[in-house]
Amino acid sequence: MSVQNEFDQMNTDDDDQLFFVTSYSDFDSLAHGPRGTEAQNSLYVYQFHPSDGSLVLLNVQGEASIIKNPAFSRHHPRLNVVYTCTEDCHENGKIIAYKLKSDGKLEQFGEPIDAGGTSTCYLTIDKAHCNLLAVNYWNSTLVVIPIDPDTGELSKEGVKNVYDPNQGMQMVASAKLDGGVNHSCNDETTISARQADPHSHALVLDPFVGRVAYVPDLGKDLVREFYYDAFEGKIAIELNVMPSGLCTGKPDGPRYFEFHPQYNIAYVVNELSSTVAVFEVDRELLNQIYTASKNGEDMNRFKGRSTLRLVQSIKTIPRAFPTTMNTCGRMCVHKSGRFVVVSNRGHQSITVFRVKNKGSKRGELQTVGCFHTRGETPRHFQFDNSGQYLLVANQDSNSIAVFNFNFSNGQLKYSGNEYRVPSPNFVCCCPMHAADEHELPPLKSQLHLDKMLISPSSTISTSSSAVSSIEVTDGGRGRSTSLGSDISEDSTVPVWGQSSSGGNVKAELAQAKREIESLRKLLAEKA
Numbered sequence: 001m002s003v004q005n006e007f008d009q010m011n012t013d014d015d016d017q018l019f020f021v022t023s024y025s026d027f028d029s030l031a032h033g034p035r036g037t038e039a040q041n042s043l044y045v046y047q048f049h050p051s052d053g054s055l056v057l058l059n060v061q062g063e064a065s066i067i068k069n070p071a072f073s074r075h076h077p078r079l080n081v082v083y084t085c086t087e088d089c090h091e092n093g094k095i096i097a098y099k100l101k102s103d104g105k106l107e108q109f110g111e112p113i114d115a116g117g118t119s120t121c122y123l124t125i126d127k128a129h130c131n132l133l134a135v136n137y138w139n140s141t142l143v144v145i146p147i148d149p150d151t152g153e154l155s156k157e158g159v160k161n162v163y164d165p166n167q168g169m170q171m172v173a174s175a176k177l178d179g180g181v182n183h184s185c186n187d188e189t190t191i192s193a194r195q196a197d198p199h200s201h202a203l204v205l206d207p208f209v210g211r212v213a214y215v216p217d218l219g220k221d222l223v224r225e226f227y228y229d230a231f232e233g234k235i236a237i238e239l240n241v242m243p244s245g246l247c248t249g250k251p252d253g254p255r256y257f258e259f260h261p262q263y264n265i266a267y268v269v270n271e272l273s274s275t276v277a278v279f280e281v282d283r284e285l286l287n288q289i290y291t292a293s294k295n296g297e298d299m300n301r302f303k304g305r306s307t308l309r310l311v312q313s314i315k316t317i318p319r320a321f322p323t324t325m326n327t328c329g330r331m332c333v334h335k336s337g338r339f340v341v342v343s344n345r346g347h348q349s350i351t352v353f354r355v356k357n358k359g360s361k362r363g364e365l366q367t368v369g370c371f372h373t374r375g376e377t378p379r380h381f382q383f384d385n386s387g388q389y390l391l392v393a394n395q396d397s398n399s400i401a402v403f404n405f406n407f408s409n410g411q412l413k414y415s416g417n418e419y420r421v422p423s424p425n426f427v428c429c430c431p432m433h434a435a436d437e438h439e440l441p442p443l444k445s446q447l448h449l450d451k452m453l454i455s456p457s458s459t460i461s462t463s464s465s466a467v468s469s470i471e472v473t474d475g476g477r478g479r480s481t482s483l484g485s486d487i488s489e490d491s492t493v494p495v496w497g498q499s500s501s502g503g504n505v506k507a508e509l510a511q512a513k514r515e516i517e518s519l520r521k522l523l524a525e526k527a
Contacts, residue, residue, distance in 0.1 A: 025064040045104035058104025073428040081152035085120035089175040093120025117141035209290035216254030265363030269331035278312035393424035
């Protein structure tokens with residue numbers, strides 16, 4: 001791919017982005033044991049400057065008496081709305097929606113919604129922007145909450161659908177405050193307690209047809225595959241369970257799940273074994289599921305059939321480093337598709353993997369290197385919208401560190417920018433949307449349009465502002481780029497096919513300026 005095409009892929013408004021950062025405010029309510037400082041205020045909003053990777057603090061709010069332990073956030077794909085959820089082992093989590101202003105002001109709209117479970121840890125918005133799907137780590141429940149597709153407001157009716165992998169049974173293990181183990185540890189006793197119960201940790205809808213939800217279950221070393229009924233907004237059927245690793249007899253503890261933006265490949269980061277598992281994705285089976293859904297067929301016939309096939313497992317830490325001293329945090333695929341990035345809590349590092357792009361091993365990983373995060377316990381990290389900077393939340397050293405990311409070789413270099421934040425646990429990139437910037441999501445009656453189903457042998461041509469057409473060979477690991485899906489946890493994968501309404505000369509000039517500046521930097525690096 002040419003350098004120009006790569007910059008065309010960025011599809012961002014780099015000069016107008018905010019970062020929404022959350023912090024832990026009540027350690028006793030958590031399953032794990034942070035060692036930093038409890039936050040008096042747990043919501044921070046920063047302005048990001050892409051010229052040098054610096055941040056300016058715009059707003060601090062969220063008193064501990066009002067919002068406790070916000071720990072995961074999701075920025076709406078079209079609207080200037082951010083959702084956050086609270087983490088508590090003893091009380092049901094809350095999901096709160098805020099309108100985010102360009103000056104950093106946060107306006108809560110609607111009342112907090114009960115998350116239908118404890119230790120809420122993950123939020124996903126479906127393709128039609130009609131439902132928010134939430135994951136509760138402690139009791140493992142998965143819930144669906146309707147949202148207004150026009151305003152982003154959470155339904156006052158709250159949860160409309162719940163899936164409980166425990167089938168209503170009581171938890172075996174106790175919470176930390178009740179004499180249970182500290183989930184920050186990774187010794188044999190802790191792992192035994194952590195895996196006594198199911199613990200759902202994420203939920204990612206497939207970016208192809210939006211009908212299969214993938215849920216890593218840390219407690220049972222499984223990736224669960226569910227049929228998601230997009231019309232009813234319902235996690236309808238558990239189709240299959242797949243081991244999240246090599247089945248060595250040692251625990252894996254799957255934490256997060258990510259799709260590659262161009263290949264028929266998905267990645268799972270295993271928190272307890274410090275590994276990344278690479279899976280081939282069966283597009284043909286996904287298409288069959290979609291067609292059956294569209295035709296109103298009985299979906300139970302897909303039970304026991306997996307859309308995943310394990311092809312590789314690779315360590316995230318040096319092989320000589322004790323696995324018992326590390327747990328993995330976040331994982332994401334860089335928007336270029338060239339790299340997969342993982343954080344290591346204990347080794348205190350970010351590991352970068354290069355994605356192989358040729359031959360039968362396309363999509364598999366090779367290690368670039370491990371880079372110290374200049375702090376302790378990198379629970380979360382996030383790229384800026386351009387993919388050139390990486391912001392790392394070092395939970396137990398109360399800091400956020402900013403790194404330059406080299407597109408060519410995947411190397412990280414400390415930028416010199418570091419900020420004091422008490423127990424930061426999540427960094428959410430929030431590019432500000434103009435009122436007419438994006439098309440409306442599909443209407444409910446349009447959810448089954450054929451353009452949402454891309455066959456494995458197809459070729460996609462995107463708009464001139466996006467990547468040139470991508471060739472996909474039948475049966476291979478290549479795939480066409482997702483159309484308008486919220487791929488996974490605050491993914492850096494761009495969304496194609498959402499060009500502006502034209503005539504916005506100022507915006508086009510600003511985009512051209514950013515591309516020229518990025519090209520200049522890249523050429524300077526190669527000189």
